[in-house]
Amino acid sequence: MDSKREQNLVIKGGTLLDALSGEQSRADIRIRDGKIAELGSNLPDDGDFVYDASDRLISMGWMDMHVHFREPGHEHKETINTGCKAAAFGGFTAVACMPNTDPPVHTRDVVEFIVKRGRETPVDVYPIACVSRDRAGKSLAEMADLKAGGAVAFSDDGSPVYDGGLMRHALEYASMLERPVINHMEELSLNVGGQMHEGAVSTRLGLAGIPGLAEEVMIARDILIAEFTGGPVHVAHISTARAVELVRNGKARGIPVTAEVCAHHFSLTDSEIERHAFDTHLKMHPPLRPASDVEAMKEGLKDGTIDAICTDHAPHASFEKEVEFIAAPFGILGLETAWGLIGRELIRPRVLSVVNAVAKITVAPRKILHIPLPELTPGNAANLTIFDAETTWIFEERHIHSKSRNTPFVGAEMVGKAHAIYNRGYLVQNLV
Numbered sequence: 001m002d003s004k005r006e007q008n009l010v011i012k013g014g015t016l017l018d019a020l021s022g023e024q025s026r027a028d029i030r031i032r033d034g035k036i037a038e039l040g041s042n043l044p045d046d047g048d049f050v051y052d053a054s055d056r057l058i059s060m061g062w063m064d065m066h067v068h069f070r071e072p073g074h075e076h077k078e079t080i081n082t083g084c085k086a087a088a089f090g091g092f093t094a095v096a097c098m099p100n101t102d103p104p105v106h107t108r109d110v111v112e113f114i115v116k117r118g119r120e121t122p123v124d125v126y127p128i129a130c131v132s133r134d135r136a137g138k139s140l141a142e143m144a145d146l147k148a149g150g151a152v153a154f155s156d157d158g159s160p161v162y163d164g165g166l167m168r169h170a171l172e173y174a175s176m177l178e179r180p181v182i183n184h185m186e187e188l189s190l191n192v193g194g195q196m197h198e199g200a201v202s203t204r205l206g207l208a209g210i211p212g213l214a215e216e217v218m219i220a221r222d223i224l225i226a227e228f229t230g231g232p233v234h235v236a237h238i239s240t241a242r243a244v245e246l247v248r249n250g251k252a253r254g255i256p257v258t259a260e261v262c263a264h265h266f267s268l269t270d271s272e273i274e275r276h277a278f279d280t281h282l283k284m285h286p287p288l289r290p291a292s293d294v295e296a297m298k299e300g301l302k303d304g305t306i307d308a309i310c311t312d313h314a315p316h317a318s319f320e321k322e323v324e325f326i327a328a329p330f331g332i333l334g335l336e337t338a339w340g341l342i343g344r345e346l347i348r349p350r351v352l353s354v355v356n357a358v359a360k361i362t363v364a365p366r367k368i369l370h371i372p373l374p375e376l377t378p379g380n381a382a383n384l385t386i387f388d389a390e391t392t393w394i395f396e397e398r399h400i401h402s403k404s405r406n407t408p409f410v411g412a413e414m415v416g417k418a419h420a421i422y423n424r425g426y427l428v429q430n431l432v
């Protein structure tokens with residue numbers, strides 16, 4: 001990967017894809033002082049650096065609204081800097097990072113620390129702050145102050161906001177602050193030591209199961225609380241068919257509920273754990289589900305019930321994952337493989353068009369988080385991703401830019417490649 005500061009350049013020969021209108025057009029882009037200066041055909045280079053984007057698509061920069069960058073506190077897994085490298089390789093110019101760090105993002109100084117660290121990279125880093133003090137689920141954090149410091153949403157991710165009364169108050173504030181509460185949907189009493197999805201495969205393997213019910217009960221509760229308070233609730237990492245149905249019904253009734261799905265939840269089923277003999281790189285929360293749920297993710301994406309695609313990029317060091325299945329932590333990397341899986345599972349089989357897929361990682365997350373859209377319009381800061389949706393390639397260990405290695409996709413086929421991002425005056429090119 002090559003990252004350099006390049007304030008002035010011309011991107012030639014690409015096809016611009018407008019994720020808002022769905023329109024595509026051929027145009028060169030002139031960037032001056034990091035801003036889009038001009039769009040047109042056959043723009044002269046005027047001695048500036050030329051990026052050849054022939055046969056490539058260009059859209060506003062991609063955003064992953066759910067990553068874990070582990071800083072502060074667990075820098076041996078990932079730092080904001082290494083996480084942003086993984087993001088850039090994956091084609092993302094923006095991420096929103098979850099607050100289950102150490103200390104958690106429950107005070108304004110931690111929010112500001114993350115904003116400051118993010119500014120040292122080519123990627124826009126948006127902190128999500130805790131709903132509760134210490135992420136303990138007992139009393140509300142100072143949500144207004146956290147927003148003032150730069151928080152774009154609130155979540156206790158890793159854990160649910162379990163107390164219904166606390167969720168009610170959080171959504172009342174969320175409504176006033178116009179920022180969503182993103183809940184890790186899990187009714188804890190319905191998941192006692194579960195290791196994988198509860199079903200036929202967990203029974204055969206003799207592993208304690210996590211029933212889809214644990215997720216669905218919490219989503220049902222939160223949709224009712226969102227209806228009662230008018231506060232926006234966002235369903236983190238949705239994974240079951242019944243959960244999609246609940247969100248679909250909630251939306252139909254005009255309740256402010258939105259949802260995201262992780263790329264692995266529309267790419268893999270729980271049977272992989274049997275096939276790959278307890279590979280801990282297949283252990284995540286929510287767990288991989290059966291094929292019927294995977295199909296429901298695709299249906300939900302297609303009909304708009306599921307707004308956004310995210311990764312839940314969750315780095316863990318090798319020594320943490322190289323243990324027995326039941327002792328391993330939950331979570332896998334996601335940023336480097338997201339687009340290749342979107343291409344393989346959604347675009348190639350015509351579940352989504354390229355533009356609809358791109359909208360799920362550009363327009364949707366930013367709308368949910370009230371972040372202005374970096375449209376490809378003269379005058380705007382240049383924030384864009386250069387990619388294709390066809391290149392077939394094999395994901396290899398050398399493509400990992402995260403500090404950790406915990407991905408089940410080494411050796412897997414990917415369809416579609418992110419070739420470069422431009423953001424904050426930096427051109428980052430993937431040369432592998």
Ligand SMILES: [Zn+2]
Nearest residue numbers: 157158184236
């Ligand atoms: Zn979670």
